[in-house]
Amino acid sequence: NISLHLIGGLQSNKVKIAVKLFDYIHSLDSIKLANKIAAQEKELNKKVKLFIQVNIGNEKQKSGVDKKELFEFYNYCKNIELNIIGLMCIPPFDEPSEKYFREVQELNNKLKLNELSMGMSSDYINAIKNGSTQIRIGSNIFGNRN
Numbered sequence: 001n002i003s004l005h006l007i008g009g010l011q012s013n014k015v016k017i018a019v020k021l022f023d024y025i026h027s028l029d030s031i032k033l034a035n036k037i038a039a040q041e042k043e044l045n046k047k048v049k050l051f052i053q054v055n056i057g058n059e060k061q062k063s064g065v066d067k068k069e070l071f072e073f074y075n076y077c078k079n080i081e082l083n084i085i086g087l088m089c090i091p092p093f094d095e096p097s098e099k100y101f102r103e104v105q106e107l108n109n110k111l112k113l114n115e116l117s118m119g120m121s122s123d124y125i126n127a128i129k130n131g132s133t134q135i136r137i138g139s140n141i142f143g144n145r146n
Contacts, residue, residue: 007117007136009063012036019048026088026117026134029053029063031076038080049085051117051134052077054107056100057092064089067107074111086115086133097123101130 003023010018010027018025019040028034028050041047052074055064065073070087077084087108091100101118108116108131117134119127124135 005134015040019044019046022048024049024051026051027053027063028077028082028084029055029065031073034073034077034080034082038082041082047083049083049115050077051086051088051115052084053088054104056089056104057095059092062090067103070107071111084111084113086113086117087111088117088134090118090120091123098126098130101127101132105131 004021005024005026006018006022007026009029010025010033012033015033015036019037025037025048028037029052037048037050052070053064054067054070055062056067058066074084087104089100089104091097097119101123104118105116115134116132118130118132119135121137124132124137127135
């Protein structure tokens with residue numbers, strides 16, 4: 001009785017495997033991916049719990065939905081019957097994370113979502129203070145691999 005979470009980026013050509021295997025996907029970030037997930041859910045008669053990844057720092061090197069497009073993207077996902085349970089973000093590495101976590105929490109509240117996926121080993125305490133329900137603390141458990 002375990003739930004499997006996909007926390008990394010998901011390539012559209014891996015959706016079939018991901019929907020079959022995982023209970024949660026933390027990295028929904030495009031209409032193309034949303035459509036592929038919806039199609040696989042119908043084919044497999046399975047609903048996955050999804051987090052929309054928000055590119056909260058507007059960083060070119062990171063995936064995620066631009067916060068200006070978030071509400072339109074969320075509505076699109078709901079219209080194709082995806083089970084959106086919350087938002088996910090990874091704030092800029094070189095800036096204090098708290099203001100970004102607070103902003104994502106406010107967006108999550110506006111969407112009336114209950115879950116938040118944010119915070120890693122270096123900033124999980126600030127994430128929890130700002131409502132995170134899912135944290136990623138792999139390097140605190142397994143150490144940094146170089």
